[in-house]
Amino acid sequence: MNVPDAPTSRPDPAAPATTPGLDRDFDRAAHRYDLLTRLNPGYHRHLAAAARQLADRLGTGHAVLDLGCGSGSSTSALLGALPDATVFAIDASARMLDHARAKPWPQTVRLLHAAAEQLPDLGLPRADGALAAYLFRNIPAGGRDHVLRLVHEQLRPGGWLVIQEYSVAGRRLRALVWTLVCWMVVIPLAFVLRGSPRLYTYLWRSVIDFDSTERFAARLVEAGFIDVARKDVRGWQRGILHTFVARRPVAD
Numbered sequence: 001m002n003v004p005d006a007p008t009s010r011p012d013p014a015a016p017a018t019t020p021g022l023d024r025d026f027d028r029a030a031h032r033y034d035l036l037t038r039l040n041p042g043y044h045r046h047l048a049a050a051a052r053q054l055a056d057r058l059g060t061g062h063a064v065l066d067l068g069c070g071s072g073s074s075t076s077a078l079l080g081a082l083p084d085a086t087v088f089a090i091d092a093s094a095r096m097l098d099h100a101r102a103k104p105w106p107q108t109v110r111l112l113h114a115a116a117e118q119l120p121d122l123g124l125p126r127a128d129g130a131l132a133a134y135l136f137r138n139i140p141a142g143g144r145d146h147v148l149r150l151v152h153e154q155l156r157p158g159g160w161l162v163i164q165e166y167s168v169a170g171r172r173l174r175a176l177v178w179t180l181v182c183w184m185v186v187i188p189l190a191f192v193l194r195g196s197p198r199l200y201t202y203l204w205r206s207v208i209d210f211d212s213t214e215r216f217a218a219r220l221v222e223a224g225f226i227d228v229a230r231k232d233v234r235g236w237q238r239g240i241l242h243t244f245v246a247r248r249p250v251a252d
């Protein structure tokens with residue numbers, strides 16, 4: 001679906017860019033994160049599909065960013081779709097990154113402990129593409145425009161951004177499905193597996209509170225992206241999990 005031009009929003013300069021304490025919540029959940037995502041049907045398939053969206057637009061041999069790489073699942077998906085790419089994978093949680101670092105990677109993968117808000121300070125080369133899988137919901141609403149502008153700046157002109165994110169705002173039935181799945185399956189499972197039910201309670205709330213798809217697409221346009229499009233997944237997550245694709249114009 002192509003997303004049309006959207007109304008202008010005002011960034012909130014008083015709002016923090018990073019959710020306070022969230023890196024520590026991810027730190028606490030890191031030891032069970034991979035197990036819980038393995039139990040989530042479709043998680044890796046959806047990541048692979050998002051990475052393919054980027055690969056289809058880039059071809060081979062490129063520099064790409066994995067923003068909020070966590071324990072490396074999205075990094076693996078990127079390498080699967082772009083085996084020749086140099087990947088700069090960034091995460092704010094030291095423990096999530098420890099789990100990523102414990103996995104075998106080719107020398108073309110660099111794992112960096114940093115928040116997305118620090119992108120300009122990392123001295124990275126301009127990227128041909130970027131993937132942000134399940135990152136933006138974790139950035140407070142007042143900081144999202146800022147981070148999108150930083151990503152826009154970090155991409156080369158003509159570079160592509162793919163964002164995978166849950167959003168149910170304005171869809172009551174989808175919000176109900178999301179709530180039932182979280183409270184009847186995900187949070188109890190996190191409790192039983194000692195996987196930090198607190199993080200998964202936050203996961204539920206953060207999706208309920210996240211931008212509508214229209215609002216998030218509008219943010220992309222306001223940050224300077226063009227060709228903004230949205231694709232929805234199939235199955236029970238239809239209307240809940242979305243893939244946004246956007247491009248930095250060749251000439252700004």
Ligand SMILES: C[S@@+](CC[C@H](N)C(=O)[O-])C[C@H]1O[C@@H](n2cnc3c(N)ncnc32)[C@H](O)[C@@H]1O
Pocket residue numbers: 017018019022023026047067068069070071072073074090091092093096114115116117132133134135138139
């Ligand atoms: C839900 S996990 C997703 C991990 C990975 N992308 C995947 O698909 O499996 C979200 C990750 O974003 C990280 N994160 C949250 N806020 C961040 C920020 N402002 N900058 C960088 N990473 C952040 C968290 O530490 C966490 O590892």
